[in-house]
Amino acid sequence: MLRALKKATNGWLCLSLWLTMPACGAVGHLPTTAADGRFSLAPMLEKVVPGVVNISTTTKVSIEQNPLFNDPFFRRFFDMPNRPRQEERQSLGSGVIVDAGEGFVVTNNHVIERADQITVTLRDGRHFDAKLVGADPETDVAIVRIKADNLTAVPFGDSNNLRVGDFVVAIGSPFGLSQTVTSGIVSALGRSGLGIEGYEDFIQTDASINPGNSGGALVDLDGKLVGINTAIVGPSGGNIGIGFAIPSSLVQPVMEQLIKYGEVQRGQLGIGVQDLTPDLAKALHLERSGGALIAQVQAGSAAAKAGLRAGDVVIALDGKPIANAAALRNAVGLLRIGTEVTLEIIRDGKHEKVAAQIAKPRRERMRAAELNQRLQGAQLGSIETGHPLYGEVEGVEVLAVEPGSPAWMAGLRQGDIITSVDRRPVKNLDEFRAAAESSKEALLLNVRRGDSAVFIAIQ
Template identity: 60%
Template sequence: MERFSRLYALGAVLITILAGCEPVPAPKLAQTPDTAYQSSRPGAAQNGRPTLAPMLEAVLPAVVNISTTSAGNMRDSPMLKEPPSPGGFDESGIPRHGMSQQSLGSGVIVNGENGLILTSHHVIANGERVIVTLQDGRNFEAKVVGADPETDVAVVKIEAKNLKALRFGDSRSLRVGDFVVAIGSPFGLSQTVTSGIVSALGRSGLGIKRYEDYIQTDASINPGSSGGALVDLNGDLIGINTAIVGPAGGNVGIGFAIPSHLAQSVMQQLVENGEVHRGHLGVNLRDLPPELAKVLGLEPGKGVLIIQVQPNSPAAKAGLHPGDVVVSIDNAPVDSAGSLSNTVRLLRAGSEIKLDILREGKRRTVTARIDQAG
C-alpha cells in the first residue's frame, strides 16, 4: 500500500509539471491514400466521402441513347459478337426474327449549338431511322452527317435546343492506371455509369476494325454501351466506347474505347466532307526491335523502322530511306508502326508533316507532304 501511495504521488507531480509546459506539436503524418483521394479528386462531398456525383451531374445530360430501325441484320457489331441466349433474343436484347429490328446504342453530344453527336458507326449502320433520346426524355430523329466504318466513328445531328455538350480531353496524355468512367446504355439501360482504370493503351491487332489504337479499360462496358462516353475524373471526353471481349456476351473486365484525339480527327473530316480522306506517305514500317533500340540509345517501345519506301511517294520525295528510324512525327513521340500509320492515314492530302529520324546514328529532320491514298 505504501508503494502504491508513492507511485501515485510521483504521478501527481509529473502531471503538475507537464501541465505547465507548452504542448508538444503532434508529428505531421503523410496523407493516407483515402485522405489524398478525398482532397484531390473532383467532387469530394462535404462530409468527406469521395464521390463522382457532381462531375456526373454535369456530364450525364450529354450522353444519349440511340436506337435505329432497319430491315437488315443489325447483329454485326463488335459489341454483339456472342452466342445467342435462350428465349429468342441475343444478349443485346435484339429480336432474332422480324423484318424491322432495333439497334440500341449510345452517343455523346460534342457540339450543343449545332446538335452534333459522336457515336460508333456500327450503332447506326444500315439504320433507316436514327432516334436520339436525351436524358430529359426528349426524342429526336437524327440525320447522319457521316460515318467511317474503318475507325467505327460516326456523327449524327439533331435539331434541338438547350443541349449539354462534353468537351474533348487529351487522350494522348493518358497513362495506364488513370481513373476513368464509362457512360452509356448497356442492354438498353440508359444513363448507366461504371468506373475503372485505364488498363492499357494503343491496343491494336484485335481484328475489330482496320484502324485500331484503342484504350483498354476495366470499367464495365456491355452491349449497348457502344458510342457512349469514356471520361476522366474532370468529366472530359477521352474515348468513345466501342468493343468488348466477352465470350458470354457480358463484361469480363476487358473493354475498348476509341481515343478522343482519333475520334475528334475523324469527326472533323466527316463534318466538313461527309467522309474521311486517307493520307498516304508511302512507307512500309515495323516496330523497332528492342536490340536495335538499345544500340541506338532509344527506350524500348520507342521508334519505328522503315523497311521499304515506295517510288515517287511522299516519303521518297522527302528523302526517307529504308533503315531510317522514325522517332517522332510533328514533335509527338512514335511508339509503334500502327500508331504512325494511323496518324498518317487521318491527315488531309496536301498537309505537311515533320519527321524526326535517326540515320546511321545521327538525328535529322525531314518534311513530307502527304498525298491522298488511292
C-alpha cells in the first residue's frame, strides 16, 4: 500500500470550476440557503472558496545525457547538434490564503520544491508572482507571499477538536480544475508511520482528493481550516477514498516559525525512541503498552542532562498523553529551542516526572563557499537520523540554496543529496571538504534527488 502513496500534484492545464455539495453532520451548524431553507454548503463555501488558490510552478531540470555528448570533437565528428542541458517542467497544486493583509499563502513544500518561478492564481482570475517565505520539508509545509489587494483569508480551526465521523470539505485544484469542492468525513486521526513525511500526524478523509489537490484546504462545516491536503493512496494515481491532510494544529506553529525565521528552528531532546509494544511491555514487566520507549540517550544531550535513561517509557509531555514514538517526535519537533517541558515517564514500574529543556540540534553544517567559491549560496549538512534516506544513501544534504546564487544557477536545490564529487564518493562533510578543496577545475557533482539521480557540473 505504501508504494501507492502519491503526492497530490499534477501538471495539467488549469480550468475554472467550483461545485457545492450537500451534506449533513455534527461539526458546526448546517448552512442553509436564504431562499428556501434547504440544507446546503453554498453559504459557507461562498466565503471560503475565494481563499483557496491555484499554484503553478516552473522548474529548470538538468537533462541526464551520455558524457560523450559533452565532447566537442565527438559532436563535430558525428555532426551532432548542441543539445540543451536543461528543460523546463511545470506543475500545478493548490494553496490557502491565511493572511489577507500580508498576502501569506500556505501550501505543501512538495508543491513549490525546487521551483524557479511560482505563480498564484486567484478565483477571480488574477495572477501574481509569489515569493517563497520559507519551507519545511519535514512537515511538508511551505509559505509563499503575494502582493495583492482584496484577498480573502480562510480562518484556522482547531483540528484537535475533530472526531472520526465529522464532516469535512476538501477544496483545491484536482487535475487542474481549480476551486473544486468535495465532501466527506474524517475517516481516522493521528495517522503516522506512512513514510510520507518526517513528522506525521495526518487526518485521513474520504473526501475526494486527487492529483492537484496538494496544498488545498480541508475545512469543517463552519468554514474553518482544519487541514492542508497533502497525499493520497491511489494505485492508479486517482482517488479511492483514502486521502491525508496535515492537521491545522501542526500547520500553524510551523507557519509561524517560517514567517518569523524563514525556517523551522526545531530543537531536540537527544533521544532515540520506539513504540512500546505489548511484547516489549511484557519483557520490561510493565502492565501497560503504549507510549514511547527510550532506546538511546545521546551523551551530553538535553535528555542526558535531565536524567532520562534508556528503558524509560514516556507517557505524557506537558500533560498531553504520548501514544507512541511518532507522537513524541511530533510533539518535540514543534517546540522551539529553549522551551521547558515536563515529561511523565515510567521507570522501573514507577511513575515519575522529569523536567527538560529543548536544546539546539548539534547538526554539523557548513557554508559550501568556504570550500569552493563555485558552490557559493549553498549550505550543506550531514544526513540526520530522521531523514527518509538515512541509512540508505551516504553523502551530504543540501540544507539551503540562495535563489540566484552560483549554486542555484548550476541547479542545486534544497533537499538534494550529494553522493560524489568529481566521481569521488563522499560519505560525510569531511570527505566532501577534502574532495571539493582538491578540485581545481569544474566540480562534477552526483546528486540524489528524490527517486532519481543526476550529474551537475558547476563551472
